[in-house]
Amino acid sequence: MELPNTNERVAINTSEKVNxxxxxxxxxxxxxxxxxPQLIEQRLDELDKEWDIERVLETNASSLIVASSALGFIASKKFFFIxxxxxxxxxxxxxxxWCPPLPILRRLGYRTTSEIQEEREALQNIIKGIRHVTRN
Incomplete structure (x- = not known):
């Protein structure tokens, strides 16, 4: 089994419409x-704080693991299945x-690091273009 490229694996497992x-x-x-352009710096700050799909999945998964493990010790061993x-x-x-929550999270607008970076680089290029024009 050949594994998908790291930068493409989420996108290839997301519907074409959502992509x-x-x-x-x-x-x-x-x-x-x-x-x-006067708002670009503010947007770049927002992008720095945006959670990518990996962070959302990891946070949700670890929260479920911790909570269900605690319930396994406190309430019932059946919770250890979670x-x-x-x-x-x-x-x-x-x-x-791919994992079951991925399609839902993508429809909610969570993006990959590459997608966030694509927007960031485009905005940085706008700033560079403005600086270049104002210098000349």
Whole structure:
């Protein structure tokens, strides 16, 4: 079994419509900030704080593992099955780029690091272009 490229694994496991919606969001953002360059620094700060899909998945998975493990000790050993399932899904995501919550989170607009970086670089290029023009 050949594993997908790290930078592409989430996108290839996301519906074409959702990928297109995310790309449209990026393009609309670039269009907006090209016309409002005074707001770019603020947007770059927002991008620094944006949680990528990996961070969201890891946080949700670890929260479920901790909570269900505690319940396994306190309430019922049956709760120990949840960390097993969550760990399996997390492993599947790490290897293949897919896990059950991925489609939902992507539809909610969570982006990959590459997608966030794509917007960041485009905005930084706008700033560089403005600085170049004002120097000349």
């Amino acid at each position: 297109n919606d995310i790309q449209m969001y990026i393009q609309n953002s670039i269009y907006f900030y090209r016309r409002n 960390p097993f399932v969550v760990g399996t899904f997390l492993l599947q995501h790490a290897l293949q780029g």
